[in-house]
Amino acid sequence: MSQAVARSGQDDDIAAGLREVVDDWSADQEVFRHTHWGKAMMWIFLLSDTFIFSCFLTAYMTMRTSATLPWPNAAEVFALTIGGQSIPLILIAIMTFVLISSSGTMAMAVNFGYRRDRKKTAALMVATALFGAMFVGMQAFEWTKLIEEGVRPWGNPMGAPQFGASFFMITGFHGFHVTCGVIMLLIIARKVFRGDYDRSGDYSAVEIGGLYWHFVDLVWVFIFAFFYLW
């Protein structure tokens, strides 16, 4: 109700919005009572995950700025030779597009979930999981390539030894998240297809799973910018 007031573009938009926040927090009961409990809990989990990834990225910043040896040039390290031509960072760019596409299909799956469209929701979730599996596959390829080139967590032939530690830790933890996400998506997609949520009348699991998946994409946005492009 008050959400409509806050969003309707009236002059006292902000005042009404803040009043709603104060009401929610001071009402001496659950703050998130208007929100599905699973969704609120997923958001709080994602908040804690934000801090974990931020610790990794801050540690990476600290290691990189305190390294006395030159930092390896990501554009060259992650270049691929296609058709006799070396294209910088091309694999990472493709991985980025794959992950964004998976987020797109997931957003549409959530939308069809709201509409109780069982088959389309399940199909789009499977498509999302396939994009995710493709991403993990390319990451495995990238790891293999770097390990063959002699990159280790304690050193590498290109420069600062801290490079390997940050690379394996950050992309490894992210890849682990993607892998868990793929498994979760397939489980939920199966339940959607079987009609479990039609019987319970509650499609929230699709949206909650979607939140997690979009978060994985969100983290990649930051890794892409700070680790690969910086």
Place this chain on the structure above:
Amino acid sequence: MNHEVTSTQQTEAAHESGQQHPIGLYLKVWGYLFVLSAMSYAVDYFEVQGIMRWILIVTFMLMKAGLIVSIFMHMAWERLSLAYAILVPPLVLLVLVRIMVYESDYIFWTRAIFMDGGG
């Protein structure tokens, strides 16, 4: 951006147990994310250097993050108490980043001066 997505018929629909937005909205955001990613890749491909590189990378990054959180994760339509509870705490990370900037500067000079540039 916000005007398109908060038009009245969408906010009204948001009161039901779920939310109804036209599929076109998601395709549009998908398109924006593709363009922004392509642009940040272009920054690297054309080897933009110096302060301009950092400004462009961070701008595209924040625009992408904003689109994902507000539209794909539906934060734009959540109650404000939830939005504030989730979006405000990460701001303290800026304090950590600032502390670590000083720390790494100190370590760098310690290594450079006392460890012959190694260590």
